[in-house]
């Protein structure tokens with residue numbers, strides 16, 4: 220019976236986390252080729268790009284010419300997504316610290 224309850228609870232969390240996953244975490248207008256997730260440094264040669272980072276890690280990029288691409292990065296799913304959602308609802312930075320003062324740095328240059 221307890222196991223059943225746990226499954227139901229996990230399912231509930233996953234539903235919440237999946238809703239949260241589609242939200243925007245971060246919008247970053249920049250011309251840096253040093254972002255920790257960068258795979259397309261050539262995108263910046265004609266100007267700044269606008270990266271929209273969603274809560275599940277999906278990154279959508281608006282190119283200087285107006286085109287739209289998705290970066291080929293890992294998306295969070297399942298337990299990882301639940302973990303990220305739980306961390307985010309407690310305002311924990313990617314470095315693991317709560318209310319991190321260097322959050323911007325950590326997002327732009329990793330940690």
Ligand SMILES: [Zn+2]
Nearest residue numbers: 312314319325
């Ligand atoms: Zn941090």
